[in-house]
Amino acid sequence: MNSENKVDVIVVGGGPAGIAAAVTLARADKKVVLIERGKFSGSKNVFGGAVYTQPIKEVFPDFEASAPLERRNVKHKYSILSEEDSTTVCYENKKSVQYGSYTVIRAKFDRWMAEQAKKEGVYLVEETVVKELLLENSKVVGVRTELEDYYSNIVILADGVNSLLAKSINLREDIKPKDVALSVKEVIKIGKDKINDRFNLNDDEGCVYEIFGGPMLGILGLGFLYTNKDSISIGLGVALNELVEKNIKPYELLDKLKAHPTIAPLIKDGELVEYSAHLIPEGGYKKLPKLYSDGVLVVGDAAMLVNNLHWEGTNLAMISGKLAAETAVQALDLCDYSANILSQYQKKLENSFVLKDLKTYKNLMDVMHDRKYSFLEYYLKKVNAFFEMFVSVDSIPKRKKYIDFIKSVFTDRKITELFKDGLSGIKLLWSIFK
């Protein structure tokens, strides 16, 4: 073993999870190396997206003073699109959203976080791929990069959704297509004034927009739109098995979303700045990998810690990174890096919102996969059909229209479908509240 290359902890992956872990360790005066394969942190990362103020403050309390932020989100829109029409709900609070969010560009924001970590003593190694983990008596003792080997007492795997490293030591099974969503995204330059006009915003106020249906009717997928300073991020995520089974190309789906009559005016005359793609872990609580073993901890997307219904991932990543680092500090102080001590990390996660939330939604994806035609097509269209009926002035008595609408819910499909939906709904609610 080369003692020159030995540190307390090696963190693999300079995303939010890895950076949060590394900086927490540096603050406890531990020697920590953070290895990132991209030219810089953020250069391989893609998200919606919005980062959440409160969890970031747990790691970078003053981030609002100097981090590259795009807009402070004051508006949350939800639209249900059918082929032609749509229904939209919007929650708006321009004064104060105490636990709010900001839109960011990952190539800038992750890079900023990594720079902060560096200033606090993290040794950052960029443009370096960790190829494999080094094992001794089945304990993880270091990593092999393309150029050299690094040794440490503990390795934290923050290498993102594909985590080839967690898989290499059997902490997780190979991911199934149904347990990830493939996401494609476009950043479209529109100009600050136009964005403010189109979304009814002032200055640096931002809008988060979730989109159901449209080209994804009957498909397990969700669209998103976020306002940046002078551009818009628009994209969608679709369960990978759906693309395979339905023979759909992801970018063609996005083109259809962009052309929908409700969406098209928002991005009109925009210029494509960058196209990108990334996977999202969707397996949830039931697909959690093993989170620790001798000498190793798994955090963030590598541990599949994403709350997909709420588009939350960076927060689970950062908090899991922080909790893993705190566990590592305890282990280092005890000079015991065994799974036994590192299991504290799982306990900490269980006591935090991270695993509590994943547990709350543990049945959500199963229900959605099972009943997708109902919940992601039939009822979505029905909402729009209701409003179409409600606003149509056609000399038909209102009472008849209401009765016909209610009847249609029972006659559109086999009555057993309605029964199954009800049962799934109750089961889901029961699993959320029990």
Added chain:
Amino acid sequence: MSIDDKLSTVKYTSDIYSHLNPDNDKCLNCQSKCCTIVCPANVYSWDDDKKKLTVNYENCLECGACRIACEKKCIKWEYPRGTKGVTFRQG
């Protein structure tokens, strides 16, 4: 807008080696050729004359979808070397 136009907005540093290596013997018997469907960068196409999967690895966005979706689980899938591959400027 064509996928090539979309990809022209992405910054790449190409390597001379492919980091994506499907086992063509398995591809020959693959029914779905689903890598050609799911890939967001249109990296894969099936050449019916040569009976070979063409891999434009230079366009890869490094998402990992093909590895997971591959019908035969036969893609030797690696990250490009540290200085190579995609560099998102937005992300």
